Amino acid sequence: MAEFSVEYVQALGEDGAVDEDEAPELDDESLRETYRLMKLSRRADERAVALQRRGELGTYAPGIGQEAAQVGSALALGESEWMVPSFRESAAYLARGTPVHRLLWYALGMEEGAEVAGSNFPPSIPVGSQSLHAAGLGWAQEMAESDEATICYFGDGATSEGDVYEAMNVAGVLDAHTVFFCQNNQYAISTPRRIQTRTETLAQKAVSAGIEGIQVDGNDVLGVRAVTQDALAKAREGDPVLIEALTYRRSMHTTSDDPTVYRTEDEEEEWGTRDPIERFERHLLETDVLDGESIAAIEGEIEETLADEIDLAKAGREEVDPAEMFDYVFAEMPPELRRQKEEWKSENERGGKEEGFERDE
Amino acid sequence: MTNELRLVEAIRQTLDEEMARDESMVVYGEDVGVNGGVFRATQALRDEYPDRVYDTPVAEAAIIGLGVGLGAYGMTPVAEIQFASFAYQGFHQIQQHAARMRSRTRGTLNVPMTVRMPYGGGIRALELHSESFEAGYAHIPGLKVVIPSNPADAKGLLASAIRDPDPVMFLEPTRLYRAMRESVPEGDHTVPLSEAAVVREGEDATAVAWGGMVPETLSAVEASDASVEVVDLRTASPMDSATIVESVRKTGRCVVVHEAPRTGGLAAEVVARINDDALYHLEAPVERVTGYDVPFPLFAREDAYRPDSERIRRGIERVLSA
Ligand SMILES: Cc1ncc(C[n+]2csc(CCOP(=O)(O)OP(=O)(O)O)c2C)c(N)n1
Numbered sequence: 001m002a003e004f005s006v007e008y009v010q011a012l013g014e015d016g017a018v019d020e021d022e023a024p025e026l027d028d029e030s031l032r033e034t035y036r037l038m039k040l041s042r043r044a045d046e047r048a049v050a051l052q053r054r055g056e057l058g059t060y061a062p063g064i065g066q067e068a069a070q071v072g073s074a075l076a077l078g079e080s081e082w083m084v085p086s087f088r089e090s091a092a093y094l095a096r097g098t099p100v101h102r103l104l105w106y107a108l109g110m111e112e113g114a115e116v117a118g119s120n121f122p123p124s125i126p127v128g129s130q131s132l133h134a135a136g137l138g139w140a141q142e143m144a145e146s147d148e149a150t151i152c153y154f155g156d157g158a159t160s161e162g163d164v165y166e167a168m169n170v171a172g173v174l175d176a177h178t179v180f181f182c183q184n185n186q187y188a189i190s191t192p193r194r195i196q197t198r199t200e201t202l203a204q205k206a207v208s209a210g211i212e213g214i215q216v217d218g219n220d221v222l223g224v225r226a227v228t229q230d231a232l233a234k235a236r237e238g239d240p241v242l243i244e245a246l247t248y249r250r251s252m253h254t255t256s257d258d259p260t261v262y263r264t265e266d267e268e269e270e271w272g273t274r275d276p277i278e279r280f281e282r283h284l285l286e287t288d289v290l291d292g293e294s295i296a297a298i299e300g301e302i303e304e305t306l307a308d309e310i311d312l313a314k315a316g317r318e319e320v321d322p323a324e325m326f327d328y329v330f331a332e333m334p335p336e337l338r339r340q341k342e343e344w345k346s347e348n349e350r351g352g353k354e355e356g357f358e359r360d361e
Numbered sequence: 362m363t364n365e366l367r368l369v370e371a372i373r374q375t376l377d378e379e380m381a382r383d384e385s386m387v388v389y390g391e392d393v394g395v396n397g398g399v400f401r402a403t404q405a406l407r408d409e410y411p412d413r414v415y416d417t418p419v420a421e422a423a424i425i426g427l428g429v430g431l432g433a434y435g436m437t438p439v440a441e442i443q444f445a446s447f448a449y450q451g452f453h454q455i456q457q458h459a460a461r462m463r464s465r466t467r468g469t470l471n472v473p474m475t476v477r478m479p480y481g482g483g484i485r486a487l488e489l490h491s492e493s494f495e496a497g498y499a500h501i502p503g504l505k506v507v508i509p510s511n512p513a514d515a516k517g518l519l520a521s522a523i524r525d526p527d528p529v530m531f532l533e534p535t536r537l538y539r540a541m542r543e544s545v546p547e548g549d550h551t552v553p554l555s556e557a558a559v560v561r562e563g564e565d566a567t568a569v570a571w572g573g574m575v576p577e578t579l580s581a582v583e584a585s586d587a588s589v590e591v592v593d594l595r596t597a598s599p600m601d602s603a604t605i606v607e608s609v610r611k612t613g614r615c616v617v618v619h620e621a622p623r624t625g626g627l628a629a630e631v632v633a634r635i636n637d638d639a640l641y642h643l644e645a646p647v648e649r650v651t652g653y654d655v656p657f658p659l660f661a662r663e664d665a666y667r668p669d670s671e672r673i674r675r676g677i678e679r680v681l682s683a
Binding site (some may be wrong): 058059087106108109110111114119123125126127128131155158160161162163188190195196197238251254257261262317320322323324325328329336337340341347348358 | 382391392393394397399416418419420421422423441446447449485486487488489490507590623624653654655656659660661664665666672675
């Protein structure tokens with residue numbers, strides 16, 4: 001009978017102590033960039049939620065509290081390797097160089113925000129479904145004898161979907177170059193992790209798919225980086241890995257959600273003390289990678305960037321041409337669709353209020 | 362006795378009353394328990410029936426498939442799919458099992474499951490939260506497809522769906538969940554399935570609509586001088602053609618309105634039934650006012666996609682002037 005155990009990795013402890021065996025080798029510049037991206041993501045999320053509250057943005061899913069998990073893992077990926085996100089991966093997108101205004105476009109209800117730039121898939125709303133695309137990309141990488149890999153993000157809730165199990169299983173069988181990165185943020189909307197599955201860890205779901213599973217402290221950006229680097233190295237050789245990053249969604253599920261209905265303030269405060277940005281900042285201050293001045297400079301630059309990006313996003317929203325909804329359905333527009341587009345244009349260009357309402361008998 | 366309720370409140374009240382009436386009824390789905398549903402359709406239901414309201418894992422194939430087993434065991438499963446588009450994750454259970462169990466077992470096993478799900482556009486929702494797939498379900502033999510357009514019908518139709526011995530897809534228009542407060546009969550109130558309603562009488566033309574398109578159609582008609590009869594289909598399948606045919610025989614003109622894409626939409630079936638039984642009464646070709654043959658756009662473009670009263674008015678105008 002197979003036996004298994006699940007390894008748990010932490011490089012940067014809550015007390016700020018670094019386990020040198022686990023920590024990745026990163027120069028000061030990389031550490032500062034990691035920090036900047038985490039802060040940028042936090043502030044972008046906060047600004048987005050505020051915009052939504054003022055009615056200037058649609059439903060938005062903030063990743064507040066999950067910055068270490070996303071930035072740490074996304075930075076481990078090579079630029080031309082593939083990132084396949086779920087719907088809460090602003091931080092991962094930012095780490096992959098996606099500008100904030102593109103994320104806002106998606107939240108403004110614009111397909112422009114889902115246009116692919118770089119090796120990043122568009123957001124995926126149906127929970128867990130994107131994991132199969134990542135398995136497909138990883139299989140293609142194997143068939144092409146590529147030395148690259150693919151990372152796929154999903155949540156704890158997603159592990160209950162059949163798609164996620166199928167993805168891990170086929171990835172194993174096909175030697176797909178895929179890393180499945182599960183952010184266990186403890187909740188699927190209101191549903192706590194404990195009633196999602198009876199298994200003790202989510203990482204052990206890898207066992208049933210015959211691939212390796214590992215847990216990492218998802219609020220420890222150094223540990224996440226190291227574990228993801230290792231996993232990607234294996235995946236590039238055709239051995240897929242499931243990583244379970246233990247973290248916490250500090251904010252609402254989306255702007256439509258009210259977490260006070262299903263969890264306590266005590267619990268939120270307890271996780272608040274493990275905030276990934278604060279922990280990393282303390283470490284960087286203690287090791288003199290940052291000081292008060294450089295932090296202020298980073299923060300100032302972030303606020304400027306966000307102001308510009310929000311302006312860009314709003315300007316783009318003004319430019320939306322609804323008639324474009326017809327343009328990308330097929331490579332070549334079929335005649336009936338062309339007719340529908342023409343009809344739409346003629347009705348909307350005339351301003352609508354043309355003829356009267358009499359019967360013509 | 363009546364009381365004034367919003368559509369979502371009527372749903373909640375009906376679930377409550379049906380659970381009291383039928384001790385074998387179970388309500389389950391994602392976030393329906395502690396959270397009371399993302400639209401609050403099951404709010405506080407778990408407090409009243411702690412052993413019969415369940416939060417499930419995020420697993421739609423399970424949510425539908427479990428209902429087949431629960432039903433076989435003699436329970437009355439009432440499942441919630443959080444948004445209609447996520448029923449695709451359980452589509453095989455609907456198409457391959459729930460809908461055909463009665464036929465393939467020659468009536469020895471049935472699936473008395475109701476699957477409730479919010480559907481339709483107009484609320485600036487996220488991607489894949491606005492689709493209308495009633496035609497797809499109506500294309501599956503053995504499945505009933507019910508779509509209320511107002512609080513009183515929501516109550517009466519949901520009660521009938523829950524009591525029905527066959528599987529019912531119950532599509533709730535999100536746009537109307539909180540759009541109006543209307544009087545809803547208190548106590549036992551059912552509306553028979555497969556009966557359309559003439560919600561406004563008229564002589565010059567017939568407009569057929571359902572769900573979220575009914576208020577849009579009524580406002581188009583109310584703005585007009587012509588006398589237009591409005592038929593609220595209420596059950597998409599099995600469809601009540603008699604009410605439609607009777608109206609069209611009287612008016613000779615018809616517009617069918619739906620939010621779903623045009624090609625293969627349910628309007629095509631309505632037109633075919635009119636052809637079958639009222640063709641020689643027609644004075645004009647039947648018009649369709651529908652969504653376009655494009656994936657439901659994100660919300661910056663959704664107003665351009667979704668038929669509104671102005672587009673419906675133009676459709677009515679075209680049949681009147683033909
Ligand atoms: C297939 C599917 N079912 C249901 C939903 C509705 N829904 C959106 S997010 C969510 C919870 C997802 O939880 P998890 O996978 O843990 O990710 P998190 O939201 O915590 O990031 C649900 C049920 C959906 N989007 N897709």
